Amino acid sequence: MLSVQDLNITFTLYDRGLAQKQLTVITQLDLDVKAGEVVAVVGASGSGKSLLAHAILGILPDNAQVSGKMLFKGEPLTLNRCQDLRGKAIALIPQSIGYLDPLMQVGQQVQRTAQLSGLSRPAAKAAVDRTFARYRLAAIVQRLYPFQLSGGMARRVLVSTAVVSQAELVIADEPTPGLHPDVVTETLNHLRELASEGKGVILITHDIEAALQIADRVAVFYAGTTVEIAHAQDFSNNKIRHPYTQALWRSLPQNEFIPISGSQPTPEALPDGCLFSDRCPWVTQECQLERPPFLQVRGAPVRCIHADR
Amino acid sequence: MATSFLPRRPAIRFNRRQITLLSIALCTLFLVAIVFSNRFMGDAGLDPALTQRNQPPSLTHLFGTDWLGRDMLTRSLHGMSLSVRVGLLAASFSAIIGTGLGLMAGTLGGKVDAVITWIIDVFFSLPHLVLLIMISFAIGGGTKGVIIAVALTHWTSLARIIRAETLQVNSSDYVQLSYKLGRSPFWIARHHMLPHMIPQLLVGLILLFPHAILHEAALSFIGIGLSPHTPAIGIILAESMRNLSTGYWWVGVLPGLLLLLAVQAFDTLGENVRALIDPKTSQG
Amino acid sequence: MLIGKQLAFRYPHHNWIVRNFDIAIAPSEVVGLFGPSGFGKTTLSKLLAGYLTPTQGQVTIDNSPLSDRGYCPVQMIFQNPELAVNPRWRIHKILAEKQSPDRFLLDALAIHPSWLDRYPHELSGGELQRVAVARVLNPATRYLIADEMTAMLDANTQALIWHRVLDYVRSHNIGLLVISHDAALIKRVCNRAINLMQVGTSR
Numbered sequence: 001m002l003s004v005q006d007l008n009i010t011f012t013l014y015d016r017g018l019a020q021k022q023l024t025v026i027t028q029l030d031l032d033v034k035a036g037e038v039v040a041v042v043g044a045s046g047s048g049k050s051l052l053a054h055a056i057l058g059i060l061p062d063n064a065q066v067s068g069k070m071l072f073k074g075e076p077l078t079l080n081r082c083q084d085l086r087g088k089a090i091a092l093i094p095q096s097i098g099y100l101d102p103l104m105q106v107g108q109q110v111q112r113t114a115q116l117s118g119l120s121r122p123a124a125k126a127a128v129d130r131t132f133a134r135y136r137l138a139a140i141v142q143r144l145y146p147f148q149l150s151g152g153m154a155r156r157v158l159v160s161t162a163v164v165s166q167a168e169l170v171i172a173d174e175p176t177p178g179l180h181p182d183v184v185t186e187t188l189n190h191l192r193e194l195a196s197e198g199k200g201v202i203l204i205t206h207d208i209e210a211a212l213q214i215a216d217r218v219a220v221f222y223a224g225t226t227v228e229i230a231h232a233q234d235f236s237n238n239k240i241r242h243p244y245t246q247a248l249w250r251s252l253p254q255n256e257f258i259p260i261s262g263s264q265p266t267p268e269a270l271p272d273g274c275l276f277s278d279r280c281p282w283v284t285q286e287c288q289l290e291r292p293p294f295l296q297v298r299g300a301p302v303r304c305i306h307a308d309r
Numbered sequence: 310m311a312t313s314f315l316p317r318r319p320a321i322r323f324n325r326r327q328i329t330l331l332s333i334a335l336c337t338l339f340l341v342a343i344v345f346s347n348r349f350m351g352d353a354g355l356d357p358a359l360t361q362r363n364q365p366p367s368l369t370h371l372f373g374t375d376w377l378g379r380d381m382l383t384r385s386l387h388g389m390s391l392s393v394r395v396g397l398l399a400a401s402f403s404a405i406i407g408t409g410l411g412l413m414a415g416t417l418g419g420k421v422d423a424v425i426t427w428i429i430d431v432f433f434s435l436p437h438l439v440l441l442i443m444i445s446f447a448i449g450g451g452t453k454g455v456i457i458a459v460a461l462t463h464w465t466s467l468a469r470i471i472r473a474e475t476l477q478v479n480s481s482d483y484v485q486l487s488y489k490l491g492r493s494p495f496w497i498a499r500h501h502m503l504p505h506m507i508p509q510l511l512v513g514l515i516l517l518f519p520h521a522i523l524h525e526a527a528l529s530f531i532g533i534g535l536s537p538h539t540p541a542i543g544i545i546l547a548e549s550m551r552n553l554s555t556g557y558w559w560v561g562v563l564p565g566l567l568l569l570l571a572v573q574a575f576d577t578l579g580e581n582v583r584a585l586i587d588p589k590t591s592q593g
Numbered sequence: 594m595l596i597g598k599q600l601a602f603r604y605p606h607h608n609w610i611v612r613n614f615d616i617a618i619a620p621s622e623v624v625g626l627f628g629p630s631g632f633g634k635t636t637l638s639k640l641l642a643g644y645l646t647p648t649q650g651q652v653t654i655d656n657s658p659l660s661d662r663g664y665c666p667v668q669m670i671f672q673n674p675e676l677a678v679n680p681r682w683r684i685h686k687i688l689a690e691k692q693s694p695d696r697f698l699l700d701a702l703a704i705h706p707s708w709l710d711r712y713p714h715e716l717s718g719g720e721l722q723r724v725a726v727a728r729v730l731n732p733a734t735r736y737l738i739a740d741e742m743t744a745m746l747d748a749n750t751q752a753l754i755w756h757r758v759l760d761y762v763r764s765h766n767i768g769l770l771v772i773s774h775d776a777a778l779i780k781r782v783c784n785r786a787i788n789l790m791q792v793g794t795s796r
Contacts, residue, residue: 014326044747046717063325177744180629180774206747209777251752254777259752263703263720482676485644490691490728491664504681 001200002033002056002169007068009051009060009224023267026051026224027275028291029068030301033169033200038191040203040211040232042248043221044264049204052221053171056202057092058082072169088117091167095174097154100146106157107132107142110164117165124164131160135190152183159190169200176210188214208235208248217300220245223264223275225291228302241302244276274304282306329581336578343571344393346386355379355387355540363552366559373559376552381545385564388542389571391535395456396521402460403521404514407467408506414468415475416498425468432465441524442533450533458528459521467513471506478505508586515579519572526568542568594619595667595736595768599650600640602633610636614650616787618736618768623759625779626772628789634772638738641770642669654735664691668729672741674721678713684724685709694727701757702727719750726754730761736768744773755782 009026026048033039041049054060056070058079070077072085082090094100100109107128114124132142135156141149149157155175162170172191176184188203192214195201205211211218212232219229220242228242240246247260262279271277273288280287286305294301297308358378366373372381414425432440445458478484478501487497528534529543537544542564549561600614611633618624628634639645641652643659652659654666671677678687688694688709699706702723713721722742729737739758743751759782762769773779779786 042747044717044750045719045745047747181776182629184774206745208748248748251748252777253752253775253781257752257755257781259749259756261703261753263705263750264717266707482671482673483679486669486671486677487690488661489643489665489668491662492690501679 001035003071004031005069010065012063025267028225030226031219035200036198038195038201038215040215040218042208042211047221048224057086090169091162091165093158093162093172097146105143110160113161114164127164131163155187171202173204230300241297241307242304243280332581336574339574343389347390350383372563375560384540385567387540388545392522392542395525396518399456399459399521400517403463407464411468411471414472429465445528445533455525455528455534459524512583518575597652600647601649620766620768623769623783625783625786632789638740642667642738664733666735668734669738670742674725677725680713719746738770740772
């Protein structure tokens, strides 16, 4: 349904005074999502997760230059097409109720979303009623304002905005941090349901555990590149390939809770070779020569020349 | 497929910040030129020359002449120069009042806040121009009357913004934390609050100018502002009312355009300074 | 000993957010606190760190009440580091707001020297949170309250920060209160845990 290949995003920024500099924040990013599938995108903050979503939705700022290939249902995703599809075929589930209009009743907002996606007014109204009923939101909730919603209710309203739009591809941006585990599970289950109905779902999160609860595949981002696209069961089966993925997995509190030292390289000072080479336990001279290509190892792509060991 | 299909944007051809700085420089130059224009032009054009009455714009008289044969360009520039200086004074007073009251309301809170907010609301609920006319009239008109009237009526919106900003910054996590790190309220005001307010203040001040100038012109236009002998833009426009119907369009249109340009220059200046200072837009 | 005794809090004319809550944290003890949203966890931490004054009850350190002047010996680390630093300050000024942390601490938290001249928006959330942690790890701090300190961070950064904080807390005899939704994390880092569902606090 969606295929992103070799995406690069460069920002033109002002340095001091009038001098400009080019900052490449996304390099060789890949991702593909099929219909009926949940693909989780995990990585640290600054690894390019949100920028990917912005690129798909066509809402990057003006000083960003993009190259690479993005296809949606086989057709290239140009800026114009992004704008046409946004809110219709491609929908975003925002991070928090901060993205809702604080002065508008939530029922109206969700209905407006439905109307903008092309439904007539009565059809949109019916879709809102149906969706709210589906997520156990009482009719009265439609007349509440965003600040009146409890945490769990707010989540369900946000999911509703994506559901009423009849979108085929749903992008959920960090839907879980700071929520109680029950609400997290509920939110994740809603996403899983959307996938079972044949939609493609991208779950952007820094929380591997949450991702593994529902994802079919997990794309691990590091410093603006995709280091591995693993199957969800690879994690517990000890089959994950990239040393960064393994480090992330090991550092979970229920596993070994051991971090690797150092930090993600900044876009100003990316290594010439593999982006993970300065923190990698397996690093050899070969790693520092060039960016590793995607290799198929144990049935999934990984950007590491030592991954098959 | 080998070609790229991405929403590729054209590489930025113009450096946006250069354009912003250029706009700021041009507007500043234009306004400074207006302020000092009367020095260069001299007063010669202000004297009646009855042989040259009612001449349309020409090379010798770019803005034409009026019914007394006075050069309209000289009169308009003298008028604008005065207007800008009056506006500057009035807007500065207004900004000082607004900042002081806004900061007091935001930091002292409680009853002080309630009283100041009430005053702001009262000022907002009265029609702007009526208040201006009343104050100016009560003081007895003239330059002093205009400045005081404009200063007293224009501080409210800035005071509101400063109050809201102060409240917001004061309740932010990092200011609350600063108290807990043992910093004194004065230190916090100096290091956390003030750097936050100055850009707001600067932009607020610049954006106050056009209001001040327009209202000065309006007061003079209806005859309770500057005295009819001073070459103020409002007086020129009031005079031109008589002549518009008789076909002497230039005596009204050209000074009016000059006023419009000056006001627009201030507006552009304010917006560009704001864009430059605000970290959210400064990269755009 | 940091003691909160019969703590209760509400805003005027509103319902109680916290009621009849007792807590005691000994130096070098790591205590976990968990419970559903709406049980006043953040309010509790703000009461203990002196950000809010309890409507009823009292917070004491070694039997003397928490003073609201000078450096507070109970420091809080917030969930969102972006909100806890002045966006117009460079990192070195943020770090030095109490006193400049020593090189050793910066190295331990992997705070790169090149960050010091930057502004907060030029750092990622994980990097900024390490700065926020370094700011309060100093000799005047005797108790730390970590309110969902790593909820926004990836697993690796989370583990890194917790290891450094736990090392520091142990070597400097500091009491630590950990507020989190993550049961595995609480189990991993805490000596004991309090479940708000089971104690006498109510909305």
